Amino acid sequence: MSAAAGLFLATPAAATDKGPGAPGIGDSYFPEHGNGGYDARHYSLTLDYQPGTDLLRGKTTIVATATQHLTRFNLDFLLKVDSVKVNGRAATFARSGLHELEITPPRALVRGTPFIVEVTYADTPSKVPVPDETGGFTPWIATADGALALGQPQVAWWWFPSNDHPLDKATYDITITVPKGTQAISNGVKVGERTRGDRTTSTWRMDKPMATYLATLFVGQLDVRQGRSSGGLPVTTAYSKNLGRYEAAAKESVERTPEIVDWLADRFGRYPFHSMGGSVTSALPGFALETQTQPVYDPRFFSGGPDTYVVVHENAHQWFGDSVAVKDWKHIWLNEGFATYAEWIWSEKLGEGTAAEVADFFYDQYPAGDPFWQVKPGDPGAADLFHNATYYRGGMTLQALRTEVGDAAFWSIIRTWARAKAHGNAETAEFVALAERISGKQLDALFDTWLFTPGKPATSPTGATPTAAAKSAAVAPASIAKIEKVHELLKHRKP
Structure with missing residues (x-):
């Protein structure tokens, strides 16, 4: 500690x-x-x-x-x-x-x-x-x-x-x-x-x-596999032996963990632990969780075939949520917004829509009168700890920050945050202060708008007001379907 x-x-x-x-x-x-x-x-x-x-x-x-x-x-x-x-x-x-x-x-x-x-x-x-x-x-x-x-x-x-x-x-x-x-x-x-x-x-x-x-x-009764990452870290994956029709897709997805962790490390900085892996259980918990170094997945994430988005989400948490943990549960967007944004940059890697396009897609998807915009991701309340707003609006906050400060400052902020707070605890005010110090900009209004103000912000995370139809064309439907499936299952957790 x-x-x-x-x-x-x-x-x-x-x-x-x-x-x-x-x-x-x-x-x-x-x-x-x-x-x-x-x-x-x-x-x-x-x-x-x-x-x-x-x-x-x-x-x-x-x-x-x-x-x-x-x-x-x-x-x-x-x-x-x-x-x-x-x-x-x-x-x-x-x-x-x-x-x-x-x-x-x-x-x-x-x-x-x-x-x-x-x-x-x-x-x-x-x-x-x-x-x-x-x-x-x-x-x-x-x-x-x-x-x-x-x-x-x-x-x-x-x-x-x-x-x-x-x-x-x-x-x-x-x-x-x-x-x-x-x-x-x-x-x-x-x-x-x-x-x-x-x-x-x-x-x-x-x-x-x-x-x-x-x-x-x-x-x-598990199928346990032991291996090494490209950097020599132990990798343990485990699968219930009765996964049935989910087995092949689950294994194809989770066995890509070392590759995904290496890709995340290129963006977030050095992986913070000495092992990695993942488990897929037939117990059907109804969600996945970023249990430290050994995320656990419900097999239904893979019901439509191999799906790496959830693997990206849970392994992004190894930096944001596990290594950098919250001081208080009201700061949960520091976990979930960051892991959600990792999915969006993964979409960009796959050529299925840039992070900016995905952020604007979800901004357009919820009309101004939708209850989605009444949940404040910076302080969602105990009952809404796992509300979609914690994830999607939290991710939009990061895209809005990236738009405001530019790519160089944004990635410096993310990597510095992960390094400076490694293996400790953090809160939102500390992230805002770091972002302001690195960017040299006053960012209170941005964070207040996206994290703490009920209602739909006047402009999208990219500063534009695009139409939903335009963004639907820009982002691959398969990408959105996979991202939405991840979050449909993740919100099954009970606060």
Whole structure:
């Protein structure tokens, strides 16, 4: 975690600086997500999973630093807890709120000192009651041959205790034991695997800071492929063996990940992680997600044949959303607008319409009276976190910026943003300030118009007022169909 992020974490508790940590980190939309009073540095998960019964046994060890004098602190977690230790000594624990695990250490924790928490637990995640705030959405999906942990903005509650907010990123070691013949995929690099008797244990390591919602677990009868990128990085792709009619197109698309990552790196700067890959699951989550280094895809993205647009979108997130994470969920356009714009420049590479033409197409597609224009991508509200406006109008904002400052300044802004904020957290005001510094222009009015003002801007992202018919002719129908399909599925996520 960056020093700036660490200071931000301490802020909610600064008024008292002594006593229990806050039960939330202070997010604008999800005030009970995350916790105050400490900064998680590393998670070590040791898990044993039994497909069929969906029994998950685990021990999560968290290395953290107290950011205040702590008499009690919280973790976000839903499963049944057997025991808790703090610094090797038994601690008392209790439940509160919708998903809070309150822990009282045997001795108060001194501000600025590291401590270790061990939580041992066992439960069947698919049977855990779903808190109302998730809208009935369960991000743990049990299947006949395994399970999938995948969700945004929350998922960790169902499989490991955590400080569940992007503001508190940490490194991870994830060790999972499953029946022999079953595969388990997680984030980062697989650093070990062994089989003893009828059980196989594998360990995955994420050595760069990762937000809790970006951690994933994919267990099942899988076709796993290992390779290397052109730069020598490990590449892991995994596919459910029962993908049926989606299999060929899914593999043809996701196997292009190293090529796509190299292409994105030419535009955004050096790839921020030490591995890459992708998984396609028959669990049918209804969306894809940019789980760090190992995006997960619903196979229906490939129902019409090979489709690289969604692969571009999720891998663009490795820079914008994963490496550069939001400080608060209201800044989600910094994730989704950037990944959407990556699709539009991919369209340009394929000769299916320039990014400017695609941006103008979507500007024309929504008439002035359409509710689309009432959602502010710079502050969409919790209910509209995954609204099309967050994606399309967010992408239009970047095209409007590019039009205003020119290509050289625009790409300098994008690459500098990715480099300066790498592995940390960011907010919109910081991006605006950077754009103004690099371009030498005052840009408040531009960002206010595109991000924060309800209603359709008077001119398009390219500064023109083209007709929808003209833009329909300029952009290949196949490109628009693929982009719209990506976003039709992506918005299925529940805030």
